[in-house]
Amino acid sequence: MKEYNVAIVGATGLVGQTFIKVLEEYDFPTKEIKFLASSRSVGKKIIFKNKEYAVEELKEDSFRGIDLALFSAGSEVAKHFGPIAVEAGARVIDNSSCFRQDKNIPLIVPEVNFSDYKLNKLIANPNCSTIQSIIPLKAIADAFGLKRVVYSTYQAVSGSGQKGKNDLLRTLNGEKPEFYPYDISKTCIPEIDVFLDNGYTKEEIKMVNETRKILHLPNLAVSATCIRVPVLNSHGVSIMCETEKEASVEEVKSVLAAFENIVVLDDGKKHIYPTSIVANGNDKVYVGRIRKDLSCRNGLLLYCTADNIRKGAAANAVQIASRLAKLDEI
Ligand SMILES: NC(=O)c1ccc[n+]([C@@H]2O[C@H](COP(=O)([O-])OP(=O)(O)OC[C@H]3O[C@@H](n4cnc5c(N)ncnc54)[C@H](OP(=O)(O)O)[C@@H]3O)[C@@H](O)[C@H]2O)c1
Structure with missing residues (x-):
């Protein structure tokens, strides 16, 4: 070669x-x-x-x-x-x-x-959160069509680079934060990248625009809330999406399980679901908590994790x- x-x-x-x-x-x-x-x-x-x-x-x-x-x-x-x-x-x-x-x-x-x-x-x-979310969304879009997406992220401190990791370790040690505006060892922080005039952060708008561009769906309805959490590495993203066609939970699971680089972990009663721990150090996207959204007709909910420095x-x-x-x- x-x-x-x-x-x-x-x-x-x-x-x-x-x-x-x-x-x-x-x-x-x-x-x-x-x-x-x-x-x-x-x-x-x-x-x-x-x-x-x-x-x-x-x-x-x-x-x-x-x-x-x-x-x-x-x-x-x-x-x-x-x-x-x-x-x-x-x-x-x-x-x-x-x-x-x-x-x-x-x-x-x-x-x-x-x-x-x-x-x-x-x-x-x-963006790291977009990469791990777009893989299950592509599987769903191909099988059932996609009308709307709402993201809520749980982003690890490594997403801020070495400075973010240092701030979590420093504050866990009882020292004052030097990088985040609050003590990340004691709170989630709903601020990633700078705030824009419309009340969103730049990270949230990145997820909106990047989702549309990668899926070639320029008019897709997308919204996001991005939260920094006291986890060293591997982001979590909760995804609510609305599909064109109705899909059963079993159908969604089998479509996701068949897609390249997705691992479905979904047996809540046995505590089997995606965690940052399982995602650390490898390049898979873990998807679980797959269920029907109760607030709209063809709505689905799922949760995914991936190593933000590797796959992200x-x-x-x-x-x-x-x-x-x-x-x-x-
Ligand atoms: N962390 C994540 O999860 C993640 C995910 C996706 C994308 N990214 C993106 O990847 C980039 C790097 O992120 P990171 O987390 O690796 O940050 P980082 O740990 O802070 O590393 C930054 C790197 O950039 C170099 N650098 C900074 N200014 C430079 C300059 N003027 N000329 C040459 N090199 C320069 C630094 O070199 P020195 O050591 O010499 O300063 C260092 O190697 C960012 O654009 C970030 O948005 C990060």
Whole structure:
């Protein structure tokens, strides 16, 4: 198989470190690899496939000879360096929200809309909560049609990067919060990303817009409430959806169980349902608590968990890259 020169941008961050782990686990065909971050990290050591590398500073000439650049260094870095990497000939997959709503840039969850990659050499990776929700929703949409979606999220502190994890550990130790506005060890916080004038947060609007774009349903009725919870890793999302066709709980369960990368865990009386614990460290989406919504005709309720750093970020990007490599489309 052809091998590729790879650059990891943001290699010292939570997502960047997980890119490295997932590239190794998936045995991505890597010829050479470089690890890029800010000037603060220059010289830090990274081990990849038993070889030691030093982190380099991200610069405009960093992408010479690079075939694949995996970005996880925030929107500002992506905005400036993403097009530079493409110009240098690289396929770029970016984890920030910078390009997600650009209509010329594909926003991809491989199980759902992989073929959109043809649109552009630069690909955006969706928001973590959207990725894990859109997989069961795609299964439901294909089988029964989709009219309306309401999300309530329970998002782990690792979704805020290393600063979020540090704040939970710090406050559990009895120290004052330095990152979140309240003591995350003692409360859920209904604020993720900045507040907008319409009373929603940017995270909530990301889920609305990204759901429509990935499912190719621009008029889908979607709403979201996003909550940060005192869990170290792996998000939970409660999903209420209304389908076009009526569907029994058993039909929904079998459609979900047959869909790629979904694991149905649904036997409440035996305490079998999705948890953050079962999702940690792997790339499946766990779905359970599947039942009829009592407030409308074709309404369904379900709850899903997934590792937000892996399936919600790094693994989703590496899965896109792996599929592209198989098609020789990097
Ligand atoms: N955490 C999640 O669940 C999640 C999920 C989906 C998407 N994302 C997105 O992925 C990105 C990274 O998130 P994270 O959680 O990994 O954050 P993080 O732990 O704070 O890491 C940020 C990374 O970006 C690098 N960086 C920052 N400014 C830079 C600059 N000017 N030039 C070069 N490198 C720079 C940092 O390098 P230094 O160490 O040198 O500062 C570090 O490697 C964000 O856009 C985030 O929204 C995160």
